[in-house]
Amino acid sequence: MIEIKNLSKSFVTADGTVDALKNITLSIIDGEIYGIIGMSGAGKSTLVRCINMLEKPTQGNILIDGKDMGGLSTKELRAQRRNITMIFQGFNLLMQRNCLKNVLFPLELAGGKGEKAKQKARELLKVVGLADKEKTYPAQLSGGQKQRVAIARALATNPRVLLCDEATSALDPQTTHSILSLIKDINKKLGITVIIITHQMSVVEEICDKVAILDNGEVVESGKVSDIFSSPKSKAAKNLVFPESEQSILPREENEHHIRVVFNGAVATKTPFIASLAKDKGIVASILGASTKSIGDKAYGNMLLGITADETRIKEAIDYLSKFDDIFVEEVE
Amino acid sequence: MFDSETFQNAWEIIKTEIPLAIWETFYVTVLSTFFAIIIGLPLGILIVAGDKGRILKISKPVLRVIDVIINLLRSVPFLILMIVVFPLTRLIVGTVVGTAASVVPLVIAAFPFVARLVESSLREIDPNIIETAQSMGATPFQIIIKVMIPESVPSLISNATIAITTVLGYSAMSGIIGGGGLGKLAINYGYYRYQYLVMFFAVLFLILLVQLFQSLGTFLAKKSDKRLKQN
Numbered sequence: 270m271i272e273i274k275n276l277s278k279s280f281v282t283a284d285g286t287v288d289a290l291k292n293i294t295l296s297i298i299d300g301e302i303y304g305i306i307g308m309s310g311a312g313k314s315t316l317v318r319c320i321n322m323l324e325k326p327t328q329g330n331i332l333i334d335g336k337d338m339g340g341l342s343t344k345e346l347r348a349q350r351r352n353i354t355m356i357f358q359g360f361n362l363l364m365q366r367n368c369l370k371n372v373l374f375p376l377e378l379a380g381g382k383g384e385k386a387k388q389k390a391r392e393l394l395k396v397v398g399l400a401d402k403e404k405t406y407p408a409q410l411s412g413g414q415k416q417r418v419a420i421a422r423a424l425a426t427n428p429r430v431l432l433c434d435e436a437t438s439a440l441d442p443q444t445t446h447s448i449l450s451l452i453k454d455i456n457k458k459l460g461i462t463v464i465i466i467t468h469q470m471s472v473v474e475e476i477c478d479k480v481a482i483l484d485n486g487e488v489v490e491s492g493k494v495s496d497i498f499s500s501p502k503s504k505a506a507k508n509l510v511f512p513e514s515e516q517s518i519l520p521r522e523e524n525e526h527h528i529r530v531v532f533n534g535a536v537a538t539k540t541p542f543i544a545s546l547a548k549d550k551g552i553v554a555s556i557l558g559a560s561t562k563s564i565g566d567k568a569y570g571n572m573l574l575g576i577t578a579d580e581t582r583i584k585e586a587i588d589y590l591s592k593f594d595d596i597f598v599e600e601v602e
Numbered sequence: 603m604f605d606s607e608t609f610q611n612a613w614e615i616i617k618t619e620i621p622l623a624i625w626e627t628f629y630v631t632v633l634s635t636f637f638a639i640i641i642g643l644p645l646g647i648l649i650v651a652g653d654k655g656r657i658l659k660i661s662k663p664v665l666r667v668i669d670v671i672i673n674l675l676r677s678v679p680f681l682i683l684m685i686v687v688f689p690l691t692r693l694i695v696g697t698v699v700g701t702a703a704s705v706v707p708l709v710i711a712a713f714p715f716v717a718r719l720v721e722s723s724l725r726e727i728d729p730n731i732i733e734t735a736q737s738m739g740a741t742p743f744q745i746i747i748k749v750m751i752p753e754s755v756p757s758l759i760s761n762a763t764i765a766i767t768t769v770l771g772y773s774a775m776s777g778i779i780g781g782g783g784l785g786k787l788a789i790n791y792g793y794y795r796y797q798y799l800v801m802f803f804a805v806l807f808l809i810l811l812v813q814l815f816q817s818l819g820t821f822l823a824k825k826s827d828k829r830l831k832q833n
């Protein structure tokens with residue numbers, strides 16, 4: 270269990286003090302995949318660096334299994350860091366070491382040597398699917414392969430927590446997907462708690478159980494990913510979940526209302542609800558924007574509808590659509 | 603311009619003295635560079651590792667003193683430095699003239715230069731890699747030994763090559779205080795006795811030595827660099 274309690278971090282710069290993190294409180298349960306999402310400059314990286322004390326918090330505590338990270342001696346902190354490892358956007362592999370030796374690196378730091386350590390490193394390369402790249406140097410690998418080596422390296426000391434700092438931000442969508450499945454796999458098989466820092470909603474959507482939305486150094490919303498996706502409350506969350514529709518893209522005509530329909534696992538592929546709205550209620554809607562995807566026969570995502578009618582008819586339409594299961598409807602001002 | 607007698611004379615000198623002179627220049631250069639690295643490498647490491655307390659906690663005044671000493675020694679012209687360090691040379695070698703004695707001022711002149719070269723090599727390392735090592739619980743000593751130095755080996759070799767060719771140039775100057783080698787040959791025969799042919803050959807071999815060190819250095823630097831796509 271990771272508890273972040275009233276964490277604040279300020280930096281003193283030439284232009285004065287910058288409050289990067291303001292009074293953050295979060296709990297992350299063992300075995301969870303926890304996403305921390307926010308725009309650039311929201312303080313995500315600072316937050317994750319506070320967890321392993323690469324940044325010393327100005328105020329507040331980080332408790333890991335009840336133990337305060339801030340209260341550890343230098344030596345204890347080094348030992349604890351083997352328990353909370355990290356992967357990065359830039360991979361940060363040692364360029365003059367081959368893959369096997371990169372994976373061996375944290376073991377060497379911990380005093381592990383010889384055949385046993387090598388055996389362990391080989392196993393990990395196998396886990397990440399790079400058993401044949403032992404002797405290859407990082408310069409000869411693709412971005413996705415580099416991140417795989419970094420993951421193997423992060424697992425070498427049998428950590429309980431894996432911190433991912435924008436780990437997929439430098440990768441193309443397909444590679445991102447394969448790295449995320451690898452992380453999910455590791456989380457399941459080894460029970461490692463994973464904390465994912467990202468600015469990509471798709472990453473959170475794909476693997477996180479819970480998410481905290483960070484805006485301007487503050488947690489504005491946190492909870493289950495499905496809850497926040499279906500009804501984001503804060504402005505920052507809405508911006509992230511519905512990036513395109515927050516400020517109305519299209520000029521509205523008189524009496525035109527915008528209605529957002531959010532699918533959260535609705536069996537919508539078999540329900541032509543726009544057509545039935547027209548048929549049953551005589552209300553015609555046009556699709557102004559949509560970002561949905563089907564997983565199995567279920568739909569996830571959201572759609573923005575434009576309906577030109579008076580208030581009562583709009584209300585009727587909203588009530589009608591709300592009756593479908595797992596569909597959430599609201600009017601957008 | 604050359605009658606056959608002067609030519610004969612010069613050829614005699616070249617044949618008898620050049621091999622020894624080459625050897626003297628070679629060993630003075632290599633030895634001085636070696637000692638300069640022994641002193642300069644740790645200083646360069648301290649400067650980078652101590653910078654803003656990122657890796658090692660070194661007090662600011664100490665770093666400042668190192669910095670000033672390096673700048674000071676680097677600003678003194680080598681010719682003057684040779685004379686200024688006479689007392690130290692006498693203390694270490696027992697005499698101030700001769701080939702062995704020339705090693706002392708060469709080391710004094712070269713180590714600050716080496717320290718700066720090491721500093722520039724180490725600063726090339728991506729700070730994220732150092733942060734990564736810290737995130738894995740590396741001690742400052744492990745960061746220096748296992749990350750900073752190994753990661754900058756190609757650059758360190760390139761810079762060592764620059765150092766050795768510079769020391770070679772300086773060593774030629776030490777002919778003035780009786781340091782042996784090609785420099786002495788060029789000055790004594792060429793300049794003082796107008797044996798231009800001897801001077802020409804001495805300079806030619808200096809050029810060849812520089813070429814040799816440079817080619818070897820470039821080859822090793824390239825070969826050691828695993829960032830280049832080669833096998």
